[in-house]
Amino acid sequence: MxxxxxxxxxxxxxxxxxxxxxxxxxxxxxxxxxxxxxxxxxxxxxxxxxxxxxxxxxxxxxxxxxxxxxxxxxxxxxxxxxxxxxxxxxxxxxxxxxxxxxxxxxxxxxxxxxxxxxxxxxxxxxxxxxxxxxxxxxxxxxxxxxxxxxxxxxxxxxxxxxxxxxFDMPTPTLSPRELAAMTHIAKGLNRAQAAAEMDISEHTLRVYIEAARHKLGALNTTHAVARALSRGLIVV
Amino acid sequence: MxxxxxxxxxxxxxxxxxxxxxxxxxxxxxxxxxxxxxxxxxxxxxxxxxxxxxxxxxxxxxxxxxxxxxxxxxxxxxxxxxxxxxxxxxxxxxxxxxxxxxxxxxxxxxxxxxxxxxxxxxxxxxxxxxxxxxxxxxxxxxxxxxxxxxxxxxxxxxxxxxxxxxFDMPTPTLSPRELAAMTHIAKGLNRAQAAAEMDISEHTLRVYIEAARHKLGALNTTHAVARALSRGLIVV
DNA sequence: GCCCGCCTCCCCCGAAATGGCGAGTGCAGA
DNA sequence: TCTGCACTCGCCATTTCGGGGGAGGCGGGC
Missing domain, CATH: 3.30.450.80 (Transcription factor LuxR-like, autoinducer-binding domain)
Incomplete structure (x- = not known):
C-alpha cells in the first residue's frame, strides 16, 4: 500500500x-x-x-x-x-x-x-x-x-x-415462521396466499406478520417488509 | 499483493x-x-x-x-x-x-x-x-x-x-415523483400521509404508486416496495 | 419446575388499500 | 411539430389490512 x-x-x-x-x-x-x-x-x-x-x-x-x-x-x-x-x-x-x-x-x-x-x-x-x-x-x-x-x-x-x-438499535430477531411469512409477503403474496403457501390458517399468518411488525418497530406491513429487507433479515 | x-x-x-x-x-x-x-x-x-x-x-x-x-x-x-x-x-x-x-x-x-x-x-x-x-x-x-x-x-x-x-432482467426506471412516493410508502407512511408529505392529492399519489407497481412488475404495493429496495432504486 | 417464546387456531369490525372508470396540463425528445 | 411521458385531479365498488379480543400445546433456558 x-x-x-x-x-x-x-x-x-x-x-x-x-x-x-x-x-x-x-x-x-x-x-x-x-x-x-x-x-x-x-x-x-x-x-x-x-x-x-x-x-x-x-x-x-x-x-x-x-x-x-x-x-x-x-x-x-x-x-x-x-x-x-x-x-x-x-x-x-x-x-x-x-x-x-x-x-x-x-x-x-x-x-x-x-x-x-x-x-x-x-x-x-x-x-x-x-x-x-x-x-x-x-x-x-x-x-x-x-x-x-x-x-x-x-x-x-x-x-x-x-x-x-x-447509537444503533439492535436488529431484532425474527423467528423462522415470521421470516417465512415476511418473505412471502415481500414476494407479493397476499395474506391468504401466503397462508396457503405455509399451509397454516390466514389468522396464524397474521400473527406472524404482526409479531414481525412489532419487533421491527414498523408502522405497517409494507414498512415491516422494507425494514426486514434493509436489515438483511429476508431476501426477495 | x-x-x-x-x-x-x-x-x-x-x-x-x-x-x-x-x-x-x-x-x-x-x-x-x-x-x-x-x-x-x-x-x-x-x-x-x-x-x-x-x-x-x-x-x-x-x-x-x-x-x-x-x-x-x-x-x-x-x-x-x-x-x-x-x-x-x-x-x-x-x-x-x-x-x-x-x-x-x-x-x-x-x-x-x-x-x-x-x-x-x-x-x-x-x-x-x-x-x-x-x-x-x-x-x-x-x-x-x-x-x-x-x-x-x-x-x-x-x-x-x-x-x-x-441472465438478469433490466431494472426499470422510476420517475422522480414515483421514487419519492415509493420512498414515503417504504418508510411506513400511508397514502394520505405520503400525499401530504409530497403536497399532492392522495389520488395523484396513487397514480405514482400504481405506475411504479406496473413498471416493477409487482403484484401489490408491498411487493413493489420490496423490489424497489432490492434493486437499489430507493433507500429507506 | 416454571416461564418465556414460538406455533397454531377462532371471531368481529372499522379503516385502508386496490382496481377501474374518467380528464386535463406541460415539458422534452424524435 | 407531434408524440409520448410525467404530473395533476375526481368518484365508486370491492378487497384487503389492522387492531381488538381469547385460547391451547410445545420446547428450551434459567
Missing part, C-alpha cells in the same frame, strides 16, 4: 468523529495530488452525511437542485457493487449532463471513480475520488491505485459502521 | 463459470497452505451456490442439519459488513457449539475468517478462509493477509456479479 494511503488509513483508524474522516480525505487528496476525495454515507435510518473535500458551495448547489435523486453516480452505484469509473455510467439524460457540467464548473470531475459498499441494515456508502485530468491520465491513476482505493474505502466503512453502532 | 493471491485473482478473472471460481479457491488454498478457502454466494433470486474446498460430506451434513439457518458465521456476517474472525462471533447457543465441533471433525476450522459483501439486489456473498492452526498462528496469518483477502474477495464478487448480469 502506498504511503499516502497508509497515512489516510491511520487517520481513519484514529478518528473518533466525522471530523476525523474529513481529515483523512484531505490528507489523501493532498497525498495523491488529485482534486477531490469524498466519503458519503447513508446510515440505517436513512440519514446522510459526508466527509470530503467538495466545496460547501457545490454541496449546497447539489442539495438545492435535489441532485441526489438523479445523480448518475448515486443511481449507478446503488445498482452495482463493484467500483465504477464515472465514464461507465449512464449520462444520457439532459439533467445528468447539466449536472456534470455544473460539477466541473465547481471544480468536481469530470473524472471520477466511486466505490459503493452496502451494510447489513440498509447502510450505503460511496468512496469517491475525482479529478479534472484527461482520460489517459485518469485511467493510469485508477490502474495504479485501484486496490489501495478499495482497501481505504474499507477502512472508512469500518469506522463509519463503528460510529453508528454506538 | 502476494503471488498466491495474484494467481488466484487471475484465475478468477479468467473464469467463465463456477468451476473457474472453484479452481481459484483451490489454487489459493494450496498457495497459502491453509486447509480451506470458500466462496459462498446468494444471488438476487435467493439461489445459493458455493465454490470452495469444503468436502462434499461436510456440505451434505451442513445442509442436512439445516445449519444455514443457525450458523453463527452466516448470521453474524448477515449483520455486519466488515470482515470477521470466527472467534468474534456469538457461539453461545448450544446448537452453534455443536456445529463447530462437527465442523472440526470434518476438517473445517476452528479458525476462520469471513468477508461478507452485499450486492444491490439482495445478493450476499461470503469469502471465507479456514484452518485448524492455533490462535497465535491464525492471528499472524490474518494480520499478514487481511488486505489481500479483501482484494481477492472483491475479485470473486466482481466475477459472480458478472455471471448473474448475463
Amino acid at each position: 502506498r504511503r499516502e494511503f497508509e497515512t489516510a488509513c491511520e487517520i481513519v483508524q484514529a478518528a473518533d468523529d466525522v471530523g476525523g474522516l474529513q481529515r483523512a480525505t484531505e490528507s489523501l487528496r493532498d497525498g495523491l495530488g488529485i482534486s477531490h476525495v469524498v466519503y458519503h454515507w447513508v446510515n440505517s435510518r436513512g440519514e446522510r452525511f459526508g466527509a470530503g473535500t467538495y466545496s460547501q458551495s457545490w454541496v449546497d448547489h447539489y442539495l438545492e437542485r435535489d441532485y441526489l435523486r438523479m445523480d448518475p453516480v448515486i443511481i449507478g452505484c446503488l445498482q452495482r457493487f463493484d467500483p465504477v469509473d464515472w465514464k461507465e455510467l449512464d449520462w444520457s439524460s439532459r439533467a445528468a449532463r447539466t449536472m456534470l457540467q455544473e460539477a466541473v464548473e465547481f471544480g468536481v470531475g469530470p473524472q471520477g471513480y466511486s466505490i459503493p459498499i452496502r451494510g447489513p441494515a440498509g447502510q450505503f456508502a460511496l468512496f469517491t475520488t475525482a479529478d479534472g485530468c484527461d482520460d489517459t491520465a485518469w485511467s493510469r491513476f485508477i490502474a495504479e491505485n485501484q486496490r489501495d482505493l478499495i482497501l481505504t474505502a474499507h477502512e472508512f466503512n469500518r469506522k463509519a459502521l463503528a460510529f453508528e453502532r454506538d | 502476494r503471488r498466491e493471491f495474484e494467481t488466484a485473482c487471475e484465475i478468477v478473472q479468467a473464469a467463465d463459470d463456477v468451476g473457474g471460481l472453484q479452481r481459484a479457491t483451490e489454487s489459493l488454498r494450496d498457495g497459502l497452505g491453509i486447509s480451506h478457502v470458500v466462496y459462498h454466494w446468494v444471488n438476487s433470486r435467493g439461489e445459493r451456490f458455493g465454490a470452495g474446498t469444503y468436502s462434499q460430506s461436510w456440505v451434505d451434513h451442513y445442509l442436512e442439519r439445516d445449519y444455514l439457518r443457525m450458523d453463527p458465521v452466516i448470521i453474524g456476517c448477515l449483520q455486519r459488513f466488515d470482515p470477521v474472525d470466527w472467534k468474534e462471533l456469538d457461539w453461545s447457543s448450544r446448537a452453534a457449539r455443536t456445529m463447530l465441533q462437527e465442523a472440526v471433525e470434518f476438517g473445517v476450522g476452528p479458525q476462520g475468517y469471513s468477508i461478507p459483501i452485499r450486492g444491490p439486489a439482495g445478493q450476499f456473498a461470503l469469502f471465507t478462509t479456514a484452518d485448524g492452526c492455533d490462535d497465535t498462528a491464525w492471528s499472524r496469518f490474518i494480520a499478514e493477509n487481511q488486505r489481500d483477502l479483501i482484494l481477492t474477495a472483491h475479485e470473486f464478487n466482481r466475477k459472480a456479479l458478472a455471471f448473474e448480469r448475463d
Whole structure:
C-alpha cells in the first residue's frame, strides 16, 4: 500500500468523529495530488452525511437542485457493487449532463471513480475520488491505485459502521415462521396466499406478520417488509 | 499483493463459470497452505451456490442439519459488513457449539475468517478462509493477509456479479415523483400521509404508486416496495 | 419446575388499500 | 411539430389490512 494511503488509513483508524474522516480525505487528496476525495454515507435510518473535500458551495448547489435523486453516480452505484469509473455510467439524460457540467464548473470531475459498499441494515456508502485530468491520465491513476482505493474505502466503512453502532438499535430477531411469512409477503403474496403457501390458517399468518411488525418497530406491513429487507433479515 | 493471491485473482478473472471460481479457491488454498478457502454466494433470486474446498460430506451434513439457518458465521456476517474472525462471533447457543465441533471433525476450522459483501439486489456473498492452526498462528496469518483477502474477495464478487448480469432482467426506471412516493410508502407512511408529505392529492399519489407497481412488475404495493429496495432504486 | 417464546387456531369490525372508470396540463425528445 | 411521458385531479365498488379480543400445546433456558 502506498504511503499516502497508509497515512489516510491511520487517520481513519484514529478518528473518533466525522471530523476525523474529513481529515483523512484531505490528507489523501493532498497525498495523491488529485482534486477531490469524498466519503458519503447513508446510515440505517436513512440519514446522510459526508466527509470530503467538495466545496460547501457545490454541496449546497447539489442539495438545492435535489441532485441526489438523479445523480448518475448515486443511481449507478446503488445498482452495482463493484467500483465504477464515472465514464461507465449512464449520462444520457439532459439533467445528468447539466449536472456534470455544473460539477466541473465547481471544480468536481469530470473524472471520477466511486466505490459503493452496502451494510447489513440498509447502510450505503460511496468512496469517491475525482479529478479534472484527461482520460489517459485518469485511467493510469485508477490502474495504479485501484486496490489501495478499495482497501481505504474499507477502512472508512469500518469506522463509519463503528460510529453508528454506538447509537444503533439492535436488529431484532425474527423467528423462522415470521421470516417465512415476511418473505412471502415481500414476494407479493397476499395474506391468504401466503397462508396457503405455509399451509397454516390466514389468522396464524397474521400473527406472524404482526409479531414481525412489532419487533421491527414498523408502522405497517409494507414498512415491516422494507425494514426486514434493509436489515438483511429476508431476501426477495 | 502476494503471488498466491495474484494467481488466484487471475484465475478468477479468467473464469467463465463456477468451476473457474472453484479452481481459484483451490489454487489459493494450496498457495497459502491453509486447509480451506470458500466462496459462498446468494444471488438476487435467493439461489445459493458455493465454490470452495469444503468436502462434499461436510456440505451434505451442513445442509442436512439445516445449519444455514443457525450458523453463527452466516448470521453474524448477515449483520455486519466488515470482515470477521470466527472467534468474534456469538457461539453461545448450544446448537452453534455443536456445529463447530462437527465442523472440526470434518476438517473445517476452528479458525476462520469471513468477508461478507452485499450486492444491490439482495445478493450476499461470503469469502471465507479456514484452518485448524492455533490462535497465535491464525492471528499472524490474518494480520499478514487481511488486505489481500479483501482484494481477492472483491475479485470473486466482481466475477459472480458478472455471471448473474448475463441472465438478469433490466431494472426499470422510476420517475422522480414515483421514487419519492415509493420512498414515503417504504418508510411506513400511508397514502394520505405520503400525499401530504409530497403536497399532492392522495389520488395523484396513487397514480405514482400504481405506475411504479406496473413498471416493477409487482403484484401489490408491498411487493413493489420490496423490489424497489432490492434493486437499489430507493433507500429507506 | 416454571416461564418465556414460538406455533397454531377462532371471531368481529372499522379503516385502508386496490382496481377501474374518467380528464386535463406541460415539458422534452424524435 | 407531434408524440409520448410525467404530473395533476375526481368518484365508486370491492378487497384487503389492522387492531381488538381469547385460547391451547410445545420446547428450551434459567
